Amino acid sequence: MCWKIVMHLTSMVFLMAGSFISGIYAVLKIYSNMVEVVEWEILSLNSCSIVFTLIFDWVSLLFLCFVLLISSSVLYYSGGYMSSDKYFNRFMYLVLMFVFSMAAMVMSPNLISILLGWDGLGLVSYALVIYYSNEKSANAGMLTILSNRVGDVAILLSIGLMVKLGGWNFLYYTYSMSDGQWLKFNFLIVLAAMTKSAQIPFSAWLPAAMAAPTPVSALVHSSTLVTAGVYLVIRFNPILESSYAQSVLLIISCLTMFMAGLGANFEYDLKKIIALSTLSQLGVMLSILALGFSDLAFFHLLSHALFKALLFMCAGVFIHGSGDYQDIRFMGCLAKFMPLSVAYMSICNLALCGFPFLAGFYSKDLILEVVYMSWVNLICLCLYVLAVGFTVAYTIRLIFYSMSGEFNLNLLINVKDTDNLMTDPMVMLGLGAIIGGACLSWLMFPEPCMICMSEFMKSSTIVVMVIGGLIGYFCNLLNVNNGLMSLKNYFWVVFTGSMWFMPILSAMKNSEVMVKAGGLMEKVGDKGWLEYFGPQGLYWKLAQLFMIFNEFQVNKVKIYMKMFVLGLLVVLFMYM
Template identity: 60%
Template sequence: MLWDIKMNLTSFCFLFLCSLSFFGVSVMMLFNQQGFLIEWEIVSLNSSTVVMAIIFDWMSSMFMSFVMFISCMVLYYSGSYMKGDYNINRFMYLVLGFVSSMMFLIISPNLISILLGWDGLGLVSYALVIYYQNEKSCNAGMLTALSNRVGDVAILLSIGLMSSTGGWNYVVSAEEGQLILIGGLVMLVIMASMTKSAQIPFSAWLPAAMAAPTPVSALVHSSTLVTAGVYLLIRFSPAMEGSVEQSALLILASLTMFMAGLGANFETDLKKIIALSTLSQLGVMMFTLSMGLSDLAFFHLLTHALFKALLFMCAGSVIHSVGDYQDIRVMGGLVKFMPLSVMSMNLANLALCGSPFLAGFYSKDLILEVAFSSELNLICFILLVLATSLTVCYSFRLVYYSLSGDWNLSCSTAVGDDDLTITSSMFGLVIGAVVGGSLLSWLLFPSPEMICLSPLMKMLALIVSVMGGLIGYGLNLMSVNDSLKSLKSHLLVSFMGSMWFMPFLSTYGVSKEVLKVGVIYSKSGDSGWLEYYGSQGTHRLFMSVSAQLQVAQDNNVKIYMMIVMLWLVALLVVII
């Protein structure tokens, strides 16, 4: 057996067993309502103590269980998807490093120790985005790295602010209410979480990160990296309640999920459509958090991870089979040739839309009903309803273009579900997408609760979903014969289809203005006055002083006689 297959299977078995173990531990801790906090003191400075802390409670154990389960399926899937790559061992090590960084982040209740996972995710994600080493990947990697550095700076500033509490254990401090008194800390943590979870105005990097291999996308967009910001805010949620920042997050999350759903309806790249759906669901999680429902946001985080990883793996199977095309307009009729992958993809799409009794239904329907029954302002309510409808709309558009319809590929392309490694790795996630939501709802919300709404509000989620599906399928059915309609309103279509010009503003706008100022500062500052009076000036001063000392240190009789004469003159002056 080849080394890459050995490594592939070894990683799969190890992570799968760890996933089962952590899930059992999390259920036990959930029922017993207990957890463990382990601390090692590293250094004590005045009244502040720097410690290495690890937390094991039901939330961290369950999240680690899901991350390991998805990772083991993705690694097994990668053994076949990446087997033609010359650097497959490097790829496997990078993915394992990515998973390890996420583990550090999950079990760290300390703002200093969380940097191991937080910066590790940023570093390894950059290495994975530029994996294919072309210009597009390098640009996407730089955009990803620089966007996430904003969040890293916010975390570092939060560490400085939180030193006033005498420690950096944010889980305990948030529950005790100590963090509410520190001005600006909640704002910095929310900013850090928004960069990692790609909320407006930091949304441009998430579709750009699709330059990474598809197995990485399945891992990044389901349970790692983009969910790190949501998880951090779930831990900080007690300190966020009632703050002004929470209201601002509500507006930004609503705009994010609406913007992503709108953009996905104009996108033709298969992976970018799924990436925009991830962005929309991250907006739903942030929306739920901003209403103070942290347990419900965590519930949706876990269910979303199951069907989103399955959706990316099915997309990878389709892309791999149709000759590495990603444009959905050159696909079509795949249900006749790839029934297993198409069935799994439809299942994941229905779970994403919140179809009854699939994984997404239990979390998404509960979020909508709680939002409808809460004191929600009209703008956020409209944006939530429209985003729900747009989710079904772009899902049915994707089904129309790629899975049903007419065959658009060349006749020489061999399409099929022949690779057993790729198809068998989907089965675990298919089971999770079907029964994962109900299982988690029984575990996390064991006591039944009734949400009383009017018949219209109770049926509103179903009505807008059906309308969105009909519009998404019907409009694309009509636009086949008249594909140039969008040219009549080109500016509007460009605005809606390009994430409201956010990639343009995040790249060209920054490079045109901010970097220009940086060049001026570099020439006049670093290479100008600071150089003249800094390192070069200091160098000249030391050189002149050392030259004079060198002359004084030479064994010259004239110098010694001069020094003696000066001493004698000084002595006579003192005596007189």
């Protein structure tokens, strides 16, 4: 036990120190408006040189500050949550490798070194998802890593396309890659971001990755794995401007935002509800990126990371204290037993909904106003408005089932906030969820801007939020009082609650089709035409040919006699 405490305390101290240093450095870069690029030439062969590059600008340093800050809180939190785990040290090393891979990706402007961090995230995330050695975790880990491999292939193809520029440092080639000739490159970058950030049709792996321990979920959904795709598009945003790839990204991200918000209203797993809310917010970030506002997307990325990590920590405390139940129907009335965790949870939920003057308000309200002023089509605008209403609806539903309502625990166990290792790191993130949005707003947008809108457009956001909250509340009352109502529309409930059958199409049906296709290829190919025209057929033909040559080499008289008679017949036929 002593080694475990030293392990997570040491990790927290070093990561906190790194976060403080990078935060101070980021503020200096913002006010000095400078960028530093450091290069080490590892190997040079003829005209090809392998260079390790680091970039120190305000974007990378500020994001690294938040990654290290949240990681330090999560590692300290893990000391309480994973205290009874037999392989605690292995878990801590895996999480540290995860953080190091994210830092390597954030600090790199080189596409090859980005691939190293990108692949590191995928590999370590697979090891963390399958940490609990059971069949469900193994299936979830396989779905996660196979979905992310599509993005890895897209990055590899992007590296191949950049060869003709003479280097892979995209900061030097931004303006030469902005024309129509680089449309394939733009689509590959967007595809890589879509897989890592779980946009349609790659959304199935994100709820499946909830098989990992809760501290990993807090880290993945706040500042590491799923935000890597958003960060990649932020870096390549000058290249993607006025491209067809941006239009595709806008439509897909709006659909993902709508699908995740709708599906969260039909989900009962606590962690999956929060995962679907993350998916919805990722759709918000990528959609505003597709409109060309990279700084605003980065602002929402940072503010979202603060309260989303705290949200998963509170969920872990609820699960840990209620007998390892994740179904919100087996919770209820937790506000009387765990007031501290419920207070933090309420702050996170209000910040997620965009409650005034909390962290999520400054970014979400500004994003909605920018969308209202942009030349966006009516379908995307309606999806935005509906997603805002769905966010409030599933938040009210989560509060109704878990924190308030009736006491639904199976056993009268001692549910309370007793583990200081799990509640202490919430203080810093809770403070960030309250004032983090305002501080980031003052830091990133020091010059005020005037947004002029009509009274109807300005008040529409608040009206949609109130309507969404009322609908969520009354639907919860109907569901509790008459639990069989959902059976009348069973197909639509399953359709919306299962993310439009995407997990089935991504895993079960896809695997079934691939197995059948593989069997058909083996039957027709390996054991069919390839057997006849392939190596075995070639071997058989060559063996026959060598047998003929062997007959000539044994000097048999009958062979020469046959050849002589055949030649004589040919000569006679020619002179006849």
